[in-house]
Each structure stands twice: as C-alpha cells, then as structure tokens.
Amino acid sequence: MKYFFILFILFTSSLNAQNLLKFDKRNVQCEDKWIAYQIDKDSTYTFGFIYVDSQAGLTLNYEGKFKIDNSGRFNRIESETKKEIGFMKVRLQPNRTAIAEIPESKFKELNIEKVPSWLKSYQTDESSVDRLYRWGYMYNGWNEYEKALTFLEKADKLDTKFKGLQTELAFSYNALGKFDKAELSLKKAIAENPKDCYTYKELAYTYTKLVNFEKVTETYDIMTKICSDQNFIQETAYNLAYQYFKTRDKVKFKKWKTETEKWSKSENQYTKNLNEMETKLN
Template structure:
C-alpha cells in the first residue's frame, strides 16, 4: 500500500510538471530565454538562461536545479555546481535535444528576473548594423536561415552597403530557394567589392540553380582570373560537372571533371564523387 501511495505522489508530481513544462524547443530557438532540461535520475530539473556571446556564440548561463512538489511549486535544490561561483557559463553547440521554456509565472518561485541584470552587457549596440549582421551570420552558420534573415534584412534597411551583408543575405536567399533575390544581392555585393571570391562562388551557385549555365561558366572564368581561393574555383567546376552529369552530357561532363581535378592537389570528396558519376555515365 505504501508503495502504491508513493507511486501516486510521484505520478501527481510528474503530471504537475508536465502541465508547467513543455519540452518542445531546441537551444537555437531559445535565445534570451530561461530554459529547463528534462528531469535527471534524481528528479532534478536543471535550468539556466540561453543567450549569445558575440565572441563565444551560443551560451548557457547555468543557474542550478529545482524540484517540483506535489502542489506543482518549483523550489531550488543543491546541485553539483561549484560552491565558490554564483553561476557557470557553458558554451553550447546547436543540437536537437528537447528543452522547455521556463514559464514566466514560475520566475518568482525560483527568484529570477525575466531579463537578468548581467544580460545588459551583451545588448550593447543591439540595433546596430554590425550586430545585426553578426547575428545573421551566426544563425546562417547554424542553418537557421529564416531566423538569420530577420537580422540581415533589418541590417540592410540601416546600411545596405555594410561589408559582407549582401553576400550573407544571398546565402540565406539561396538556402530557401529565393534565387532571384540572391542574384540581386550578389550583384550589389560585387559592385561594392569586385574582388571578393566568395561572392563570385555564391553567384555561380545562384546561376546554377537558375539553370543559367552560360552565366555560371562566365562567372567561373572570372574566378579563375582573379581568385586565389582555389577551393571556391573547384567547387564551382564540380557543380558544373554535376549539372552535365544530370543531363548525361558526357563530353561536357568530362571537360568539367578535368577542370575540377586541376584545382585539387589530393583526392577529395569532389573527386571521389566524380569517379562515381563517370562510372554511372559509362553504363549508359
């Protein structure tokens, strides 16, 4: 009977927790939010505040642990956190681990503020074009393209000629299939900096997606003439070879296979892929 009653208490606590906490977010969705990790083996929920450090990237300000009593009240408990520090900062890598946003009505129970006082140092120049560009750049790197665009498009309204901005916008547009927009951004970028090889590489990719192969080749010729970054040149040559592979044009595939190999000192994934493509073409 005692075991049965204990089970009911634990079940009740768990149900109360489920009502308060919904574990349906990833860490990248929780910038500037108090979050909770799922309960550990000791029935402790670990929580903290996720923010972005401009130098370190995605960061967790770990605050500690709490439990939930049978009434659904959150109360702090001791954890293994070092006793000589008030908090621990943990650099995060984007992942798909399900976490919960801490409900605002529970802040008082844990004695926390919606916006911690220390957060202010990370909000300096929050609306500046440089900060918006950096946040967009980071979210693009984390493959959160639509979130990146919320920052980059704001930055463009402030200063469309900010260094690197138009190319980063184009990267976002390419990622979501807005190739016409990407082309416009890249042309602006080239007008501002006609010697940026990454921009040309992105433009060649855009023309590939627009199925404007003549323009891809013209862009490639510019890259060969001016670019020192041979990896960008090789990627563009490889993309052209792949396009001709898809249309089973053996002659042009061979041309661009040779071009791709020309820019590689050692066998890499591009070369391995081309060998497989060539074998496939030879079957037909």
C-alpha cells in the same frame, strides 16, 4: 492497492511536469530565454539563462536546479555548501539536445527576473549595423537561416553597402531556396567589390539552383581570372558537373569533370565523387 496509488501519484506528477515544460527547443533557438534541461536521475531539473556573448558566442548562465512538486510548483534548490545560489557561465556548442523554455508564470517561484539585470552589459549597440551583421553571421553558421535574416534584413535597411552584408544575406536566401533574392544581393555585393571570389562562388551556386547553366559558366570564367582560392573555382566546376550527371549528359559531365580536376594536385572528395558518377553513367 497501495502500490497502485503510489504509481498513480508518480504518473500524475510526471504528467504535470510534461504539461509545464515542453522539451521542443534547441539551444540556438533560445537566445535571451530561461531554459531547463531534461530531468536528472534525482528528479531535478537544471536551469539557466541562454544569451549570446559577442566574443564567446552562445552561452548558458547556469543558475542551479529545481524540482516540480505534485501541485506543479517549481521549487528552487539551494546550494548544499552555502545558502546563496551559485552561478556559472558555460560556453555552448549548437546541438540537437531538446531543452524547454521555462514559462514566465514560473519566474516568481524560481525567484528570477524575465530579463536578468546583468544582461545589460551584453546588450550594447543592439541596433547598430555591425552588431546586426555579426548576429546574422553567427546564426547562419548555426544553420538558423530564418533567424539570421531577422538580423541581416534589419542591417540592410540601415546600410545596404555594409561590408560583407549582401553576401551574408545571399547565403541565407540560398539556404532557404530564395534564389532570386540571393541573386539580387550578390549583384549588389559584386558592384561594391568586383574581385571578391567568395561572392562569385555564391553567385555561381545561385545560378546553378536557378538552372541557368550559361550564367554559371560565365561566372566560372570570371572566377578563373580573378580568384586566388582554387577551392572556390573547383567547387563551382564540381557543382556544374554534378548537374550534368543528374541529367545524364555525358559530354558536358566529362567537360566539367575535367575542369574540376584541373584545380587539384591530388585526389580529393570532389574528384572521388566524380569518378563514382562517371562509373554510374557508363
């Protein structure tokens, strides 16, 4: 009976913690949030504040550890070597490790502020086009396209002609399947810079997804005349070949397979894939 009682207490304590901390977030979803990592072997939680440094990127301001008692109270653990709490900045790489947002109701127990005073030095020019663009660019790089748009669309309202903005917007739109919006953004970008090969590559991709292969071909022809980066040209030809592979159009597949191969001096992943496709078609 005694052992059962002990197990019951442990089980109840575990449920308490689960209810208070929901480990359902990734680090790239927690900018300007207090977070906790999964429980350690000694029943402690590591916690800190995640923010974005414009130079270093995603960063954790590590602030220590805490335990949750049976009543659900968060008890901060002081450093073993000295009474004051230590701080440490850790550069983060986006990953899928599940972390939890710390409820605001627990901030007082941990002796933390909702917005740390030191954060102000990192929150400069938050409403400027440049900062909004850079944050959108970062979130696109982390595959957080919806989040990227929250910055990029604000930037668009301030300066629609800001360098690189329309192409970055199109990247988000393409990733989210909003191809009509991507097309509009890319046309704006080309109007400002008619020789930007990356923009044409994105436009060709958009037309591919819109199943407008005639427009893809037109864009490809422009790219062959203006682009110095042959990888973009090859990628565009490959995407068309792949579309014709899916529709089992052997004649057009062969044509675009040949076009793809023109832009590489040796075998690469594109040509390997196309050879496999050709074998399947035959």
